Amino acid sequence: MLIRYKKNLEKIAMGLLSFMPEEKDVKKLQQTIKEYETNPDWHLYLWKDEDILGAIGLRIEDGINAVIQHISVNPSHRNAGIGKKMVNEVNRLYNDKFAVCADDVTQQFYNKCDENEDE
Numbered sequence: 686m687l688i689r690y691k692k693n694l695e696k697i698a699m700g701l702l703s704f705m706p707e708e709k710d711v712k713k714l715q716q717t718i719k720e721y722e723t724n725p726d727w728h729l730y731l732w733k734d735e736d737i738l739g740a741i742g743l744r745i746e747d748g749i750n751a752v753i754q755h756i757s758v759n760p761s762h763r764n765a766g767i768g769k770k771m772v773n774e775v776n777r778l779y780n781d782k783f784a785v786c787a788d789d790v791t792q793q794f795y796n797k798c799d800e801n802e803d804e
């Protein structure tokens with residue numbers, strides 16, 4: 686299930702976000718996590734089964750768009766549908782009030798999740 690990020694989950698969240706191509710640099714990663722903690726328009730969630738296995742983050746833009754900007758899954762648990770489940774949950778949570786979309790980095794995977802919906 687998707688749970689909201691809290692400060693006590695900072696280490697695990699940073700570990701997961703560090704798999705994103707743009708977040709390899711520790712300073713950049715610290716700025717990103719701080720933004721999620723302080724900016725009311727930035728929302729970070731974690732995927733929890735027995736352990737925390739994934740992270741998905743988005744920003745609300747102009748009060749209209751919910752832009753998915755981070756998606757990451759623990760490498761030992763990839764290709765098991767967690768990424769897609771997180772995208773589906775964010776769609777479900779935000780679809781009512783916002784137009785859910787993806788940024789350049791997450792676009793390809795986001796589209797892939799959509800394709801699978803039609804299968």
Ligand SMILES: CC(C)(COP(=O)(O)OP(=O)(O)OC[C@H]1O[C@@H](n2cnc3c(N)ncnc32)[C@H](O)[C@@H]1OP(=O)(O)O)[C@@H](O)C(=O)NCCC(=O)NCCS
Pocket residue numbers: 704705706755756757758759762763764765766767768769770790791793794795797
């Ligand atoms: C991208 C990522 C989140 C996918 O998570 P996951 O739990 O393995 O995804 P799912 O199991 O739901 O889906 C797997 C499918 O997505 C595909 N996929 C993986 N990364 C992809 C990408 N960047 N673009 C498009 N498709 C991708 C896989 O090839 C697989 O395809 P298949 O079902 O046809 O075999 C994971 O690979 C990851 O954490 N990558 C590192 C972080 C990253 O680069 N994020 C930026 C891109 S979102």
